[in-house]
Amino acid sequence: MAESPPGIPQPLEPLVTRVLARNASPYTHTGTQSFVVGGSGAVAIIDPGPVDDVHLDALLAAVGDRKVAAILCTHTHRDHSPAAKPLAERTGAPIIGCAPLTMDDEGPRADAAFDIDYRPDRVLADGEAVAGDGWTLVAVATPGHTSNHLAFALPESGALFSGDHVMGWSTTIVSPPDGDMGDYMASLDKLLGREDRVYYPAHGDQVDNPRRLVRGMLGHRKQREGQIARAIERGTHDIPAMVAVMYVGLHPKLLGAAERSVLAHLIDMERRGIVRREGATWQRM
Structure with missing residues (x-):
């Protein structure tokens, strides 16, 4: 409706x-x-x-x-x-x-x-x-x-x-x-x-x-987590660079929201032992 x-x-x-x-x-x-x-x-x-x-x-x-x-x-x-x-x-x-x-x-x-x-x-x-x-x-x-x-x-x-x-x-x-x-x-x-x-x-x-x-x-969120993991494996280790790869064509006003979403995923992945934080960059465990 x-x-x-x-x-x-x-x-x-x-x-x-x-x-x-x-x-x-x-x-x-x-x-x-x-x-x-x-x-x-x-x-x-x-x-x-x-x-x-x-x-x-x-x-x-x-x-x-x-x-x-x-x-x-x-x-x-x-x-x-x-x-x-x-x-x-x-x-x-x-x-x-x-x-x-x-x-x-x-x-x-x-x-x-x-x-x-x-x-x-x-x-x-x-x-x-x-x-x-x-x-x-x-x-x-x-x-x-x-x-x-x-x-x-x-x-x-x-x-x-x-x-x-x-x-x-x-x-x-x-x-x-x-x-x-x-x-x-x-x-x-x-x-x-x-x-x-x-x-x-x-x-x-x-x-x-x-x-x-x-x-x-x-399913969408699990796919995003998989994208983040693959981006790190391919050498993309900071959040703005991940967003540029993962959110092609996103309206500039929504970039900040995308970065916060990726950060939320990374924090959750860190708790589960999938990634680790090194300053402003992220690495696979």
């Missing part, structure tokens, strides 16, 4: 409505997708997005005269969680979901800096839930993109709100020091073992065959 324009509520199924924020970029695709979950009674809002009064008004218009029972955040990059605070002030709803995380991020995407003002009223651990009128949202810990990333399962319909862990348009950025490739791969394996009917990601179209996509993402 194609996305509606920013600010226009788009019903996806009886319990789910999508509202697109106005923050399109090379790293957010068409923007952050917020979700209103619920029927005629109280609702939850997932990933309220960046602070933007127009987007907040659109979310509240989608809610209408229903009560907002909970505001949930998958993680605390600032294209996802900052609007939680003003939304809570306007609705009185508690902020529930991922743990707070504040750190310096040397990654390439300015929109993904961490939200230093995020203060949840309740943090959900893996398997914990929040429920409302005819809906339940169960936390599924999916670290990797960030260490505090959660997805939310809606057992009433078989949907999973996958945040940035699995997106509908691109693989996610895994940017050290907080992003962790080993955790990301383990979280993909975890999702592969589930039987969710559909994913609603924070960026891009809904995913109607989620297990097939997850298998493809696992």
Whole structure:
């Protein structure tokens, strides 16, 4: 199903409505997708997005005269969680979901800096839930993109709100020091073992065959690891040179993200005894 324009509520199924924020970029695709979950009674809002009064008004218009029972955040990059605070002030709803995380991020995407003002009223651990009128949202810990990333399962319909862990348009950025490739791969394996009917990601179209996509993402990352290993064997030992070989034709604005991804792979390979670091260069073990 194609996305509606920013600010226009788009019903996806009886319990789910999508509202697109106005923050399109090379790293957010068409923007952050917020979700209103619920029927005629109280609702939850997932990933309220960046602070933007127009987007907040659109979310509240989608809610209408229903009560907002909970505001949930998958993680605390600032294209996802900052609007939680003003939304809570306007609705009185508690902020529930991922743990707070504040750190310096040397990654390439300015929109993904961490939200230093995020203060949840309740943090959900893996398997914990929040429920409302005819809906339940169960936390599924999916670290990797960030260490505090959660997805939310809606057992009433078989949907999973996958945040940035699995997106509908691109693989996610895994940017050290907080992003962790080993955790990301383990979280993909975890999702592969589930039987969710559909994913609603924070960026891009809904995913109607989620297990097939997850298998493809696992295969893609394993292929990247193989490319890195072969590049080192052929004498390419620093990250910019690896990216030049592996990402031919990549848009210059995305080079930084590619370098962070390769670094994440190398750190994971180092932990597993495949490569070793020598200053700014990498060698096979």
